[in-house]
Amino acid sequence: MGRIIYIIWALAVLAFVPRLTESAKILAIFPFTGPSQYICVQLYLKSLAARGHEITSISAFPQKTPLKNFRDITLKDEYKDHDEFIITAIEEMSATKLTQLRTLFDYSIMGSLPVLKNEEFQQLLRSDEHFDLIIIEVFCQDSLYALGEHFKAPMIGVSTFGADVIVDQLVDNVSPLAYVPAPSGTNLDVMNFWQRLDNLYTNTMELLYTHLVIIPEQQRQYEKYFPNATLRLTDVRRDFSLLLLNQHYSFSWPRPLVPNAIEVAGMHVENKPKKLPTDMEAFINASARGAIYFSLGSNVKSALLPKQKLQEIMNAFASLPVNVLWKFEKTDLAGKPKNVFINKWFPQSDVLAHPKVKLFVTHGGMHSLIEAVHHAKPIVGTPVFYDQYLNVEKAVYKGFGVGINFRNFTSTELRDAILEVLNNPKYTERAREISASFHDRPMNPLDTAIYWTEYVLRHKGAPQLRVASRHLNFLQRHSVDTMAVLFGIPLLLAIFLFYVVFQVLAALFSSNDNAHKKRKRD
Template sequence: MSGGSGIAGLLLPALIFGLLGPKLAETENILAIFSYTFGSSYLLITPYLKSLAQRGHQLTVISSVSEMPHIEGVHHIRVPKLDMLMEELLDYDFDLKLSKWMEAQFVSEYFYNCSRYVLGDPGVQELLHNSSAQYSMVILEASHTDALYGFSQHFNAPLVGIAAYGSAWNIDFLVGNSAPSVYEPMSALGYSPGHSLMEKWHNLIFITEERLVERFIYLPDQIDLYKQYFPEASASIHDLRRRFSLILINQHFSMGRVRSNVPNIVEVAGMHLAEPTKPLDLELKLLLDEAEHGVIYFSMGLQVLDKWLPPGMQDTLLAAFAQLKQQVIWKSNNPALFNNSKNVYARSYFPQREILNHPNVKLFINHAGVLSTIEAVHYAVPQLCIPLYYDQFQNTKRMEQLGVARSLDYTDLTSDGIVMVIENMLLNASYKQNARDLSNRFHDQPMSAMETAIWWTEYILRHKGADHMRIAEQEMSLMQYYNVDVVSVLFGRIGLSAMIVIFLGWKLVALATRNLEYRFNVPMIR
């Protein structure tokens, strides 16, 4: 083939793609604010921000120092106090048996400090006082750091939220997604979902309590911060909470969470899977390749420290693993404690996705965190879940209902009980088959999660906030939102009709009585 024809052969596909492929959105200035202190959340958003930068958008990212990696072409504003907050958390001794109100106080203080440290940071203050700074969009974590919504008001930019832990009633409220039949709590502490009438009443009371917690514990401190740092804002926090143009939620209906979503809620579970994986190191690869009876991978997530686990839990697990013929890979921040066992290999960090993708991995024992759950579904690995808090209980329940998981109660662990469950799951082929079927459903989407997230983000940019996507309830008064006006009219009409019928009936009875008295001249007994 000649040089000219070779060049033509390369140009023709490029020309066709340019004509038929999707048009690249005009590049825009985007402000992204993430006050996370946990690395797992940054695993979700980092590939998303990278993709936006690669599309040509000019990003300014406000984040922690150590957990958020540097992204080429992005202007980073680092907030060192977020890292200090993480260090304080690492020193904290968590009690898994907190009451709902104690838990709310702790969480409220944590998110108050997240917002306060971001807003008070010198680099952030310099940005806020820079009269030339202009942004076409503000992206942030959707819930709990409401004071940060003020950036949207300050820069007069549409607000896009990321719901890293999936959706709950508080996320639904932000976009007017009024579907109480599928509401779920923010925290599962004390929540017992069921189908009986009493259980439904219990659930209603539980979520009503959460609304009170948000209104009287979470919001007041955030409102104070908002007024302090955005004193000239014309909109209240309550107004801003109903102005989200888009919320990307880290879940997907194929994983057993079917919901009636409004258009500006978009499911993007697995968005973090766009980040490329790294090859296994030689030692770990040999261990996985040569495991004659397969491998069990055990990890309670990136941020759960061993000292936060219930007393005796690790010893019980170690005693159980010693009875197995499978090789166990254990992620622990104290690996030296477990490497003496003949079939346990421990490190403080493992490349989780690469391990789950290995054909020798038979079972994933985990805490049912949302990213671990998604990765297990992606790689079709059955799960044994030991949930500890928040969304982990709901994630576990869904995986059990789909037939890909079993669960253990962390308050009632025995080595023999653990061995029995593990052996049952390994011998029962249905768990692996169900995991394959679920993985196939999860992958059967018109676009990848990342492509979906980027397309809808740029849709909001193209349509200047896309107000037409927001349900009309967003602009309604409180009376309208809860249909009080409709209920009042309905029951008002019914009540008036009933009163008229009763009055006419009473008059007819009275008239009939008088007629009888007149006809027979006998007083009727009253």
């Protein structure tokens, strides 16, 4: 009875507790063409809207049904060549590092320019509308970071692939190259000499290309579309109040983070899975040994794969003793095995939550890896480009998956990899261990993201979170000036003393030599 009274009293008190954050107007910009990046933040933005904040979202993926407190500015025709670009990118990603960086540059332009050219966005810029907060994806679109200054609002950046040396610069974080690998590489956090050398090379190339090619192009866009800006682009880039990072040490590795860089991997996953469509549920349950799920993500489409590769995949699946759900973007697939169910779209997280789904065959995208960890499912990884290689390496290293080469695998290699993970319980056991670590947090990732977002609103940009290095130039930030004094003065003093001693000795030897010559003349 006492407990019931206490609960009623507590609920009554909570009902009268004022909100710690008033309703805010938030502008969210996630312009990249693949739905993957927007999937990362969709639940986050909807949750902010549900808490009373007014969201204006700029993306290529508007809400299918109107949502309270949610306004879409839709980017449409600018992305009509996206599929062709991805096909080209897949081929170029197997080339040199410089070619990969050029592809990245082309992709980054596809992000910022469609926003800047959008007429509805331009009307928003010219209006007197006020925003309390800017939330923006941070991926090579520095010109858009001017929106913080333009609307006189703090900025929160969201990195859908986690942190790297470029993202670090936005909040003056550090990535020690000896044990923090570049996301675009294949090294892990424990590296030998040659791997550390490779990591240094990869990070140096990315830094140079970013500052010599990408940022100058973003500078031109910045000057063109924000002609009245008073800050330099270099200052705008370091004007973030907070970074939300789609990473977590449980399936990655521990690394340094400043107070306003927050790990929120998993914030896109709903805690309670939805019931699957009847046909999918029936197909999964019809397989006595369970089922597996295969998807290449939202950017790479299985339907566009070469015929030979499609045949290798089908041959592998046909030889398996389990049913296979395959994300395939066409309604028919000639020669499809009887144990394969194709569909243009699957509720991926809900599929992986099903207890009879035993394995995820994945391209290794960050969101797919997070969902596999969330639901404790082992993987067979077939990475295609960028951070997917390292994501699959993580799974292999952590012991909850195996990897195969996407470019040249055979049906036998794919079948053997799947059977290895299905038949060896160590992969599932390890997936469960990592999943337990992933879930063991003070707050779930979505609540964490919302808490820190409203923290920035409550504290008007939360300057107390930001390290002082943002006020320092390159030489000061890296202590080049102080080290020059610390080591330079003793060095100059040593040189001066050496010079004095040399002069004294030279004079002494000269005097002795003159005396010797004089004695000889005498």
